[in-house]
Amino acid sequence: MTTVDDASRPSRVAGPDEAISAEELQLAARNHGIPLEALRYDVTPAGLHYLLIHYDIPDVDPAAYALSVSGALDRPLRLDLAALRDRPRVTHRVTLECAGNGRALLRPRPVSQPWLVEAVGNAEWTGTPLAPLLREAGLSGDAVDVVFTGADHGVERGVEQDYQRALPVADALREEVLLAYEMNGAPLLPQHGAPLRLIVPGWYGMAHVKWLRDITVTTEPFDGYQNAVAYRLRRDADDPGVPVTRIEPRALVRPPGFPDFMSRTRVLRPGPCTLDGRAWSGHAPVTSVEVTTDGGGTWAPAVLDEPSGGEWAWRRWSVTWTATPGRYVLGARATDASGRTQPVEQPWNRGGFANNLVQRVEVVVPAQ
Numbered sequence: 001m002t003t004v005d006d007a008s009r010p011s012r013v014a015g016p017d018e019a020i021s022a023e024e025l026q027l028a029a030r031n032h033g034i035p036l037e038a039l040r041y042d043v044t045p046a047g048l049h050y051l052l053i054h055y056d057i058p059d060v061d062p063a064a065y066a067l068s069v070s071g072a073l074d075r076p077l078r079l080d081l082a083a084l085r086d087r088p089r090v091t092h093r094v095t096l097e098c099a100g101n102g103r104a105l106l107r108p109r110p111v112s113q114p115w116l117v118e119a120v121g122n123a124e125w126t127g128t129p130l131a132p133l134l135r136e137a138g139l140s141g142d143a144v145d146v147v148f149t150g151a152d153h154g155v156e157r158g159v160e161q162d163y164q165r166a167l168p169v170a171d172a173l174r175e176e177v178l179l180a181y182e183m184n185g186a187p188l189l190p191q192h193g194a195p196l197r198l199i200v201p202g203w204y205g206m207a208h209v210k211w212l213r214d215i216t217v218t219t220e221p222f223d224g225y226q227n228a229v230a231y232r233l234r235r236d237a238d239d240p241g242v243p244v245t246r247i248e249p250r251a252l253v254r255p256p257g258f259p260d261f262m263s264r265t266r267v268l269r270p271g272p273c274t275l276d277g278r279a280w281s282g283h284a285p286v287t288s289v290e291v292t293t294d295g296g297g298t299w300a301p302a303v304l305d306e307p308s309g310g311e312w313a314w315r316r317w318s319v320t321w322t323a324t325p326g327r328y329v330l331g332a333r334a335t336d337a338s339g340r341t342q343p344v345e346q347p348w349n350r351g352g353f354a355n356n357l358v359q360r361v362e363v364v365v366p367a368q
């Protein structure tokens, strides 16, 4: 186990035949994914939304809570929950995805939270927009970064820290960025950041700081651990890499039929059926989804439903298929308006981030 004095422990890539360890299992048991059948819901019920918590869920007393806003601005603020709730109120439906989604499918496997494809959810977040608050506080013209600090504390590769992430000031001022106090119309649950979290539509999960207690505007680039060390796309340990930011396009299949208990291979009766799922991208709206039943050999276009819930929410897609006896590997591929799509080769990087390789859903259609 990592200890505070074990300061040099690097992130690790598993050996060629190295199985998932008890440490990875321990993380996976704490940080659950969405059960893929829950792709049926437009809005993911709170308890079925994925979870990622680096340290412990902190004990924050909502009655004593106040958000501090300070740094490079004229009028530092302290806002309790009542003051935050008195401000303009907005709801956005937002697809949240962990940057590590797909990590455990990479070869070789970067050792960390071992997600397959299930680190995603699409919830309604209600709160107050951040930009007007920063402007009212007299944001300085030479502001560079806005640093968001959570109330949770831990140690990561030997570095003791509060969970902290910065956004460049231009990104923090985008009108869709929210200080959210409700999820799906109810106060935030402890595991999702109660009483207040940041929501940065379009960005991978690490930017959406939970248990938010402090906002500090800086005039120098922030070089904290989660920005400068952790969430970077690197080829190798010496590569400074580039920051992980927006969500790459992805489509997932809602698993058809019923599962085998151990393998979760799907069993589907022969005959006509509808295959469907969800597609999203944090760069630009999804413009098309294609579906394969032969593991990527051939592709057929899917029908995209009208967007439901605004530009930051996933979209349903569907296609009709006549299942005949045999074995199949289903998958779907999303393309967005920026031209980004899902690769056929794994996009490997040392941290195992942004792996949007097409999903493989094994299906058996038995003879009647």
Ligand SMILES: Nc1nc2c(c(=O)[nH]1)N[C@H]1C(S)=C(S)[C@@H](COP(=O)(O)O)O[C@H]1N2
Pocket: 049, 050, 051, 052, 053, 054, 055, 096, 097, 098, 099, 121, 149, 150, 151, 152, 163, 191, 192, 193, 204, 205, 206, 207, 208, 209, 210, 211, 212
């Ligand atoms: N304070 C704090 N915020 C955090 C985290 C954390 O560990 N601490 N995890 C981040 C990561 S990596 C992800 S993917 C999302 C997950 O949000 P959710 O658990 O509500 O789905 O929260 C982000 N915000």
Ligand SMILES: [Mo]
Pocket: 052, 097, 098, 099, 100, 205, 206
């Ligand atoms: Mo994450």
